[in-house]
Amino acid sequence: xxxxxxxSKSIHTLTRLYNATLENFMKELNLxxxxxxxxxxxxxxxxxxxxxxxAVQLSYSTVSGIIxxxxxxxxxxxVRDKTDRRVIWIQRTDKMDEIRNxxxxxxxxxxxxxxSDLEADELDKISTSLDLLNSQLEKKGxxxx
Numbered sequence: 001x002x003x004x005x006x007x008s009k010s011i012h013t014l015t016r017l018y019n020a021t022l023e024n025f026m027k028e029l030n031l032x033x034x035x036x037x038x039x040x041x042x043x044x045x046x047x048x049x050x051x052x053x054x055a056v057q058l059s060y061s062t063v064s065g066i067i068x069x070x071x072x073x074x075x076x077x078x079v080r081d082k083t084d085r086r087v088i089w090i091q092r093t094d095k096m097d098e099i100r101n102x103x104x105x106x107x108x109x110x111x112x113x114x115x116s117d118l119e120a121d122e123l124d125k126i127s128t129s130l131d132l133l134n135s136q137l138e139k140k141g142x143x144x145x
């Protein structure tokens with residue numbers, strides 16, 4: 001098999017497995033994948049629904065519905081802008097801050113568990129290979145077919 005095809009299939013499999021693991025973790029928090037995507041958008045800083053819509057490439061009504069459910073479950077809150085009351089910011093709540101440590105611990109434990117059986121030289125190979133792949137994608141990621 002062509003190495004490029006093998007690498008492509010391996011990345012696809014890795015992504016699928018990792019995403020499935022994240023989805024299971026999100027289910028424990030009673031969050032859906034779309035809700036997780038929206039939370040990811042406002043986690044570092046508040047955004048308007050329009051900004052979120054543009055970033056996730058979903059319709060305004062779809063994003064608004066997801067935000068309604070997140071607000072109902074107290075993950076996010078709507079806050080009017082102090083200078084322009086027409087603008088409504090979507091921001092995280094204390095509930096989201098409370099689970100931050102749990103999420104960080106999950107990520108650390110997940111990779112620790114997955115990689116725990118590997119030798120130091122194997123971990124070095126993986127790390128070096130991923131760095132190389134990231135570098136190539138940054139250089140040639142905008143390649144046109």
